Amino acid sequence: MFGTVLIANRGEIALRVARTCKEMGIRTVAVYSAADEDSPVVRLADEAVRIGPPPAKRSYLYAPAILQAAHQTGAEAIHPGYGFLSEDADFAEMCQAEGLTFIGPPPEVLSMLGDKAEALRVLSAAGLPVLPGTHRPIASAGEAAEAAAQIGFPIIVKALSGGGGRGMAIAMRPSDLPEAYAQARNSARAVFGDERVYLERYVETARHVEVQVLAGRDGQVLHLGARDCSVQRRRQKLIEETPVPGLPADVADRLCEQTVEAARAVGYVGAGTFEFLLDDAGDFHCIEVNCRIQVEHPVTELITGVDLVREQLRVAATGSPGITQDDVRLNGAAIECRVNAEDPARGFLPTAGTIEALTLPAGPFTRVDEYVRPGMSIPPFYDPLLAKVSVWAPDREQAIARMERALGECVVSGPGISTTTAFLTRLLAHPLFRDGKHTTALAETVDPV
Template structure:
């Protein structure tokens, strides 16, 4: 097994990875920006290396500095977590060239799935159900108009290199098409350095269902059930649960097998997620594949008992999966609420600053993944998520009751948070019924 791993990330995911490494007897190297000098992950790791100023482009996205820190520390592998360089195929390739193990899929796989229009083409050829849309990137206004007319309105304009809800526009009539296309291209160019755009039919008020997969280097691929990630605001997930309330056993098997087919089409290895949209008639369509660990991975861990970070490390080291599809059992129910430092009343504006008081909920089957502590200064340069509150129950009803109790115990003073808003969501009739969809927040909350 690896003796030392460098974690090319920050915040709660860096802490999460350090914990598993410690259990496995692996030493860890934390990297940090000047703004994160006092961050928890730097204190928990065996070593910590400053890789640049606060701006992500000069630190957590600084490939040269991260590779240098890896070589100088003697780490044999890099775990990228999520975000930052986790889906950067060039970074994965550089790791390979430097004889450093990248804990994730190969560079070619990341590149194939990272470009959404290219991924659609690969999935279509593999017999995976995709959303009707353009077969390749859109290169002109004339082509844009023609494809939109063929598939019918409403349509969704999407950045090929997109993620995090950026580079996306929903268009309901031809009058808005070209303007929205140009705006999406401009946003994608700034966010991803790639303004390639493709077009899809917009599925009205779908469920967003994703399937967790694991694949080793020997062609073995399994799925670990689904997560319902439909509780979103502006394409950003706020709350996830597993298993999905509306997913039958038959549908779970069908979607799981389709996810495995998608993964095999690109010879996938390591942890990944195949994301589908599920319409009201029970039809599901491939949306994208995330070639990394997901923010919401803990709910899958809670219902399967499988440590996904540990499996990532073992696969990257070259070990075979120690279990087959038949060994994976779904037990109970789990819910995750993302706790963000933001002012809900002011349009979810980020709320950086000093945490003056902190009380973290506990009790049976309550888990908090976080990197904050009392006295910690939340920097303004990064994502506003500061904690993930995860609960487990023997069934969905118990999990909901437990989450309400845990949210009621969670105290964070000094900054604004979305804890009260999460309580509203989990207490809503539509969530309790499980009938909520991706448009639920937009329709019911006017923040």
């Protein structure tokens, strides 16, 4: 096992990784920007290195500073968390060249699956169903119009290097396509530094279902069940749960088994998530692979008892997970809600400021992944996620009741700060969510205030 791991991230995921490392007796190094010098992970880690000013491009996305910090602190491995450099094939290759272990898939797998169009071609060849689309970059609005006529409307234009619900635009009819094409390209250029886009059939009333996998370099691949992430706003996930409500066990098992075979076929290594849309006809379509730990991984941990970060570290250090498929038991139901620093009354604009009052949920079978403290300033430079509230219960009905109770305890306030807590509570109370019949369209129909 590694002696020292550098955590190339911030916020709740950095703290989450540091805690598992501590439990495993691994020395930790935190890196931080000038905006995060008071972050709890800086205090928890055995050593902390400032890597740059607040803008992410000059700190958490600046690979040379991270690699230098790893060398000066004697780190043997780098855990990238999620976001930032977690799926960057070039960064993984840099780590390899510098003699550092990148805790994630190898560069060639990141490169293949990071190109979304190429990934869909490869996954289709591996036996997973995919939506009709170009599965190649589209170079002009005219080419987009020709391709869309073949695919059929509605169309979604997606960034080739996209992820996290960004770099996308929808065209419901041909007249919408020029604007959607331009919007997606501009967004892709701004967010990912790569303006290439491709086209895919858009499913309006879909369920968003994903399968968690864990794979070793030895060819062992296992799954840890499926999650439902259908409650989204502007394609950003808000509520995640497992198991998938209303999905028959045999269908879920078949989906997971197909995913395992596909992961093995593409040479996947580490923890990862294969994402699907479930349409009205009951058919699944793979849309992408997230080659990292997911924001929503706590719900899988709650129903399996498996520490996914620990398994990531084991795979990276030894080449093999510390568990087999026979060790995975799915028990009960779990739900996660993302508490973001956003103002629902102002179109969910991110908010920043200093936290004055803070009460986080507690109680039976309630887990909170967070990094906030009273008196802490929430900077405007990063993702607005403040905390993830997760609960477990023997069944979904009890889990919903437990989450409502937990959110009712949650208080985060201060000058300039608003959160999504009340909006999440309204989503939980919606009849479609209660009945497990919600789709990705639900959040857009609920009054934000």
